[in-house]
Amino acid sequence: MLSKKLIAIAIASLAVSSAFAQSSPPPAPGPVGQDIRNDRADLRRDNRDIRQDNRDIRNDRADLRQDNQAVGQDRGALNQAEGQRRQDLRTLRSDERAGNTQAVANDRAALHGDNANVRQDRQAMGHDMHERREDRRDLHQDQRERHEDRGDRREDRRDLHQDHQERREHREHRR
Numbered sequence: 001m002l003s004k005k006l007i008a009i010a011i012a013s014l015a016v017s018s019a020f021a022q023s024s025p026p027p028a029p030g031p032v033g034q035d036i037r038n039d040r041a042d043l044r045r046d047n048r049d050i051r052q053d054n055r056d057i058r059n060d061r062a063d064l065r066q067d068n069q070a071v072g073q074d075r076g077a078l079n080q081a082e083g084q085r086r087q088d089l090r091t092l093r094s095d096e097r098a099g100n101t102q103a104v105a106n107d108r109a110a111l112h113g114d115n116a117n118v119r120q121d122r123q124a125m126g127h128d129m130h131e132r133r134e135d136r137r138d139l140h141q142d143q144r145e146r147h148e149d150r151g152d153r154r155e156d157r158r159d160l161h162q163d164h165q166e167r168r169e170h171r172e173h174r175r
Helices: 002-023 032-098 101-174
Strands: none
Touching: 032 101
C-alpha cells in the first residue's frame, strides 16, 4: 500500500514538473557565458579608455596652466614695453620743445626700438593666447570623450547585469 502511494506521488510530481517545464521560459538564447565574458572585456576596455581620458585631461590642464602663465608673463612684458615707449615719447616731446636736436634724434631711435619691442611682445602674447585656445579645445574634447566612455561603461554594466540575470534564470529553469 505504501509503495502504491509512493508511486502515485512520484507520477504526480513528474506530471507537475513537466507541466512547469512547459510553462517556464525557454533557456537563454545563445551561450550566456560567452556574452558575460564579452561584456566583461568591454567593461575592461571602457575602464582603460576612461583612465586614458583622465590622463589626457590632467595633461591638458597642465598645458593650460603653463599657457596661462606664459600669457601673464607676456602681458607683463608688454605692459613694461608700452610704459617704456610712453616714457620715451614724453622725453622726445620734451626735447623737441626744448629744441635739443641731438637728444631728439636719440629719443627717436629709442622710440623706434620701443615700438619694435611692443610689436614683439604683442606677437608673443598672441601666440600664447592661440596655444591657450587650442589647449582649451583639447581639454573639452577629452572631457567629451570621457563622458562618452562613461556612457559606454554604463551600457556595458547594464548588459553584464542582464546576462547574469539570464544565467540565473537559465540555472533555475534547469533545476
